[in-house]
Amino acid sequence: MLSFKCENCNGELSVDSSGALYCEYCGSRFHFSDEQLRGYKEFRGRMLRYLRETHERKAEEVRNEDALWHSAEYAYLKSADDNDITIRYLYRCDDGPSVTMYLTREAFLFHFKKEARALAEAQERALQRLSFPPADMKGLRDCFPVAAGSYLLENGGLLLAYRRAGNLFPLPLLGALSAEHAAWVVSRMENICCVLAYSDLAHNGISENSLAVDPFTHHAVLIGHWWEAGYASEGSAGDLKAVRSTASRILGVNRSGIPKEFTAFLNSAPKRNAYDDFALWDEVIEKGFGGRRFAKTNIQI
Numbered sequence: 001m002l003s004f005k006c007e008n009c010n011g012e013l014s015v016d017s018s019g020a021l022y023c024e025y026c027g028s029r030f031h032f033s034d035e036q037l038r039g040y041k042e043f044r045g046r047m048l049r050y051l052r053e054t055h056e057r058k059a060e061e062v063r064n065e066d067a068l069w070h071s072a073e074y075a076y077l078k079s080a081d082d083n084d085i086t087i088r089y090l091y092r093c094d095d096g097p098s099v100t101m102y103l104t105r106e107a108f109l110f111h112f113k114k115e116a117r118a119l120a121e122a123q124e125r126a127l128q129r130l131s132f133p134p135a136d137m138k139g140l141r142d143c144f145p146v147a148a149g150s151y152l153l154e155n156g157g158l159l160l161a162y163r164r165a166g167n168l169f170p171l172p173l174l175g176a177l178s179a180e181h182a183a184w185v186v187s188r189m190e191n192i193c194c195v196l197a198y199s200d201l202a203h204n205g206i207s208e209n210s211l212a213v214d215p216f217t218h219h220a221v222l223i224g225h226w227w228e229a230g231y232a233s234e235g236s237a238g239d240l241k242a243v244r245s246t247a248s249r250i251l252g253v254n255r256s257g258i259p260k261e262f263t264a265f266l267n268s269a270p271k272r273n274a275y276d277d278f279a280l281w282d283e284v285i286e287k288g289f290g291g292r293r294f295a296k297t298n299i300q301i
């Protein structure tokens, strides 16, 4: 299904009980009579029901996505050597006029049109520059894209594929998150910023639109917007600010139950580097949330 974004803040729209399209990030409501939105509403409702059920299921139960994929759609491309490429996708999101992301069952695909080839090349260069601490105790490597294929297209475009592990979904599909669940996304973003610092990279595009999360495991991957990355000549401040603005957005308009330490963190200036910032965040977890514990994702619907 094609993404449908809020006109006010660009958040992925949800559907409220009256059937209106509703932005959980800024609270805007939109009433459209357009027939083509019917499919979108059905998809969003089904998606959120699935995600809510993940909350109610026991973690060890099967994470069966089959019902979602019954409503998958198809896109068709042609390779430079004239082979047909069929993309079966659940969700499609345009990122500007020249880049389209597809969520397929096994991969995140990025279709760069010919005029965006430089972006694709910048993305591949940035990912090659990533390096990881020798003892990767936290599985940090899994928080970054793993290349799964590259296809030249007939019209000069490029299709880049990255592995979709587990039950990863683009973060905007989850809608607004409670403080506890926004906190686990922040924890992963802080981990990610430490790897970026270790690699001397600035990502420059961290937002809900560049993250994918697994609601079952709280895993998160910085999957998108790598074309904006560059050397971290200015330090980590930009990415660390983006961690705060992303967390503020995914908390949405319903701000009840946010620990004051979390709010103070969101309003704080980033520390001078990602490692110190992670230590600051760790204090928020300790004081605001009583330490690390696993909470099942509670999707608001």
Ligand SMILES: [Zn+2]
Residues within 6 Å of the ligand: 006, 007, 008, 009, 010, 011, 023, 024, 025, 026, 027, 028
């Ligand atoms: Zn909005």
